[in-house]
Amino acid sequence: MINRKRNTTTTAAILKGVSGTGTSGQLTAIMGPSGGGKSTLLDILAKRKEGEGGTTTGQVSINGHDINTIDGYKGHIGYVTQEDVFIPTMTVYETVLFYANMCLPFATGGRAKADRVLRTLEILELDQVKDTAIGGELPGGLAVRGISGGQKRRVSIACALVRAPRVLFLDEPTSGLDSAAARVVMRVLRSVAQRQNKLVVCSIHQPRASIYYSFDSVIVLGGGHTLYNGAPQDTVAFIKRNGGKFDEFDNPADVLLDFVANLDADELKAISDKEFADEKGVPVEKAANASLFGKVLKVASTIANRGRRSSQSASFGRGSPVSAATGGGGGGSRTPSTIVTEGNNTSSTGATDAASASSVASPTSPQSPLLVPGSSNDGAEVVPLSPTSNSGSEGRPNPFAGVKLDRPNMVLRFLYLLQRALLETMRNPMNLFVRFLVMFFMSIIIGVVFYNMGFGLTDITSKVYMMYFALVLESLLPFTTISIFLDTRRFFNRERAQKLYSPFEYYSASMTLMVLQCSFNSFVYATIIYFMVGLDSDFGKYFQNILVHNTFHITSVSLVIAVGNLAPNADVTFAGSAFFVVIHELFSGALISISSMKDYTKWLRWISIYKYAFEFLYVLIYLFIFYY
Amino acid sequence: MEGFVVDMDNNVPLSLVFANVKYTVPALPLRMSFANEAR
Numbered sequence: 001m002i003n004r005k006r007n008t009t010t011t012a013a014i015l016k017g018v019s020g021t022g023t024s025g026q027l028t029a030i031m032g033p034s035g036g037g038k039s040t041l042l043d044i045l046a047k048r049k050e051g052e053g054g055t056t057t058g059q060v061s062i063n064g065h066d067i068n069t070i071d072g073y074k075g076h077i078g079y080v081t082q083e084d085v086f087i088p089t090m091t092v093y094e095t096v097l098f099y100a101n102m103c104l105p106f107a108t109g110g111r112a113k114a115d116r117v118l119r120t121l122e123i124l125e126l127d128q129v130k131d132t133a134i135g136g137e138l139p140g141g142l143a144v145r146g147i148s149g150g151q152k153r154r155v156s157i158a159c160a161l162v163r164a165p166r167v168l169f170l171d172e173p174t175s176g177l178d179s180a181a182a183r184v185v186m187r188v189l190r191s192v193a194q195r196q197n198k199l200v201v202c203s204i205h206q207p208r209a210s211i212y213y214s215f216d217s218v219i220v221l222g223g224g225h226t227l228y229n230g231a232p233q234d235t236v237a238f239i240k241r242n243g244g245k246f247d248e249f250d251n252p253a254d255v256l257l258d259f260v261a262n263l264d265a266d267e268l269k270a271i272s273d274k275e276f277a278d279e280k281g282v283p284v285e286k287a288a289n290a291s292l293f294g295k296v297l298k299v300a301s302t303i304a305n306r307g308r309r310s311s312q313s314a315s316f317g318r319g320s321p322v323s324a325a326t327g328g329g330g331g332g333s334r335t336p337s338t339i340v341t342e343g344n345n346t347s348s349t350g351a352t353d354a355a356s357a358s359s360v361a362s363p364t365s366p367q368s369p370l371l372v373p374g375s376s377n378d379g380a381e382v383v384p385l386s387p388t389s390n391s392g393s394e395g396r397p398n399p400f401a402g403v404k405l406d407r408p409n410m411v412l413r414f415l416y417l418l419q420r421a422l423l424e425t426m427r428n429p430m431n432l433f434v435r436f437l438v439m440f441f442m443s444i445i446i447g448v449v450f451y452n453m454g455f456g457l458t459d460i461t462s463k464v465y466m467m468y469f470a471l472v473l474e475s476l477l478p479f480t481t482i483s484i485f486l487d488t489r490r491f492f493n494r495e496r497a498q499k500l501y502s503p504f505e506y507y508s509a510s511m512t513l514m515v516l517q518c519s520f521n522s523f524v525y526a527t528i529i530y531f532m533v534g535l536d537s538d539f540g541k542y543f544q545n546i547l548v549h550n551t552f553h554i555t556s557v558s559l560v561i562a563v564g565n566l567a568p569n570a571d572v573t574f575a576g577s578a579f580f581v582v583i584h585e586l587f588s589g590a591l592i593s594i595s596s597m598k599d600y601t602k603w604l605r606w607i608s609i610y611k612y613a614f615e616f617l618y619v620l621i622y623l624f625i626f627y628y
Numbered sequence: 629m630e631g632f633v634v635d636m637d638n639n640v641p642l643s644l645v646f647a648n649v650k651y652t653v654p655a656l657p658l659r660m661s662f663a664n665e666a667r
Contacts, residue, residue, distance in 0.1 A: 004656050010653075011652040011653065011654055012653055013651070013652045014651045014652065014653060015651040016650055017648045017649065017650050018646070018649050018650075019645075019646060019647040019648060019649070020645075020646055020649075021643065021644060021646075022642050022643070022644040023641075023642070023644070023647050024639075024642040024643070025641070028644075039645075039650065040651055041651075042648060044642070044651060045644070045646060049651070053651075053653065053654060054652060054654075055650075055651070055652045055653075056649070056650070056651050057648070057650045057651075058647060058648040058649035058650055059645075059646065059647045059648065060645075060646040060647070060649065061644075061645050061646075062643065062644050062645075063642055073635060075631050075632045076633060103632040104632070147638075163632045163633060164633040165632075165633060165643070166631075166633065166640070166642060166657065169640065196639055197639040197640075197641060198639075198642075199642045199643075199644055201644065213631075230636055235633070244647060270665065299634060397641055399640040399641075403633055404631075404633070405631030405632060406631045406632070407631040407632055412636040489653055549645065554654055572637055583647050593638070
């Protein structure tokens with residue numbers, strides 16, 4: 001029996017209390033089996049889970065500053081998705097330049113932007129292909145030859161990097177790439193992390209051994225728990241001490257994932273509790289009583305190193321996220337940590353109670369179980385973290401505080417979008433030409449069929465149907481834009497997620513171009529028909545006739561685009577558009593006289609765009625009364 | 629809208645820490661969203 005009670009709300013826990021660290025200058029990987037929450041965690045770290053309906057709790061901080069308290073956090077970070085979504089006809093340089101234009105203030109200047117783009121392409125080893133098209137499939141199926149998959153992935157990274165983010169998150173940057181391409185991606189990511197001292201965090205599914213060992217730190221998730229956080233070299237020991245088997249010829253990433261995948265939820269939780277309880281000197285029993293590591297750990301804090309880190313790779317201590325943070329201080333710098341042992345959850349919105357701050361272990365206490373054995377804290381500062389008081393950042397400068405954030409204004413963003421839309425249209429003119437040619441030849445055909453008609457009753461009746469027929473084509477042709485519109489929605493979704501522009505700016509640019517195209521096409525179309533059919537030669541009437549056709553055509557396209565915005569896919573867009581067009585036609589007044597309609601359906605004529613266009617043309621030219 | 633970093637040479641050391649992060653979603657039988665949907 002189906003339970004129809006809708007108030008019963010069940011939830012699924014994707015993450016059950018994960019913890020970990022990452023340090024600038026190093027590559028950090030988040031690993032785990034499919035469905036383990038890698039991408040979810042990455043999204044939370046990048047604040048991309050807001051507004052999705054899920055509930056996030058816990059603490060995410062950078063240099064002791066809760067990310068929710070960092071002004072313009074998303075402006076400081078870059079996020080590279082798994083999919084490489086670009087306009088196929090644009091070159092690598094043009095693509096990255098678009099991102100630079102949309103993100104850098106106008107005062108930067110064209111030269112400086114170009115230099116920045118070239119510098120970024122050089123870092124990403126893309127300077128040799130900068131003038132090559134991205135390539136890919138165009139709407140409708142035509143393909144454009146372009147750069148390889150690995151190069152596309154690096155273009156995605158370049159688009160994020162050209163904004164000079166301090167933190168870079170990448171969702172499975174090597175998935176779908178062959179071995180050589182994946183190695184190049186990892187090489188450039190290491191170069192980015194080390195040369196620019198960026199904080200680079202990647203989610204990664206099942207890397208090859210060479211890729212796996214190229215990370216400085218690995219965070220392994222399983223069953224919603226953190227199972228391991230440390231150097232990739234130490235995972236073998238992790239597997240063995242938890243009862244797994246490892247052969248020296250095995251890929252540790254494969255063995256690790258197989259090991260995790262074969263454990264049930266209780267076993268995963270037990271390993272998580274055991275691993276991190278051991279590391280911090282907390283008795284295992286105590287950790288177990290606290291249910292899981294996440295309940296024992298209330299808040300973790302780590303402070304950035306003094307001075308710039310050495311770019312050399314550092315070997316982390318095994319196990320805990322704390323050890324990773326503390327052990328990552330290459331070049332003599334240190335990163336002490338403090339963990340709070342208190343049971344309540346913290347809210348991602350910063351709702352930590354004052355007690356939690358006060359319960360922070362004494363930073364100077366040598367007995368603090370939360371300072372990792374072997375990590376030195378001399379000369380270092382241990383600061384508790386509290387989102388409400390920001391006590392974790394007291395005395396420490398906010399690394400983002402002095403960083404200038406800026407961008408071009410709305411008008412400039414609109415112009416850059418319009419420029420790109422024009423470029424895209426001119427590079428792929430088939431749709432544009434086809435629509436023009438169809439309207440041109442159709443106007444000729446209509447002109448020939450209704451050529452130079454007189455003013456007898458039969459001719460006038462024919463002209464009335466001609467006017468209606470002419471409108472039909474203008475309302476059907478917009479269907480040809482559906483595939484293009486839905487294709488560009490991919491770009492829109494991706495770029496809007498990156499905060500490149502607002503929907504208003506995007507649609508303003510798209511609609512401006514659409515209005516220009518429609519106006520030109522309908523101008524040619526209506527002009528040919530007007531003079532071939534032999535309508536009134538008065539210029540005023542001719543001009544108004546053109547205006548009606550333009551407005552009608554633009555409105556028809558807008559209607560289809562509106563349906564496309566509401567519909568989830570092409571099928572629904574076609575069906576929905578067809579439905580609306582037919583409804584508009586039905587109540588145009590041409591098929592059935594308004595006076596013959598039932599009273600309860602008459603009102604529908606007011607929503608028919610056909611009615612307005614048809615009536616206007618009719619009255620404009622004939623002023624006949626039998627229409628009503 | 630938020631701005632973006634202007635200075636490309638900013639390289640202040642950073643340390644990311646996340647602790648006890650939990651995420652729950654309503655258990656719906658089917659969830660659909662557009663690829664790359666803005667978040």
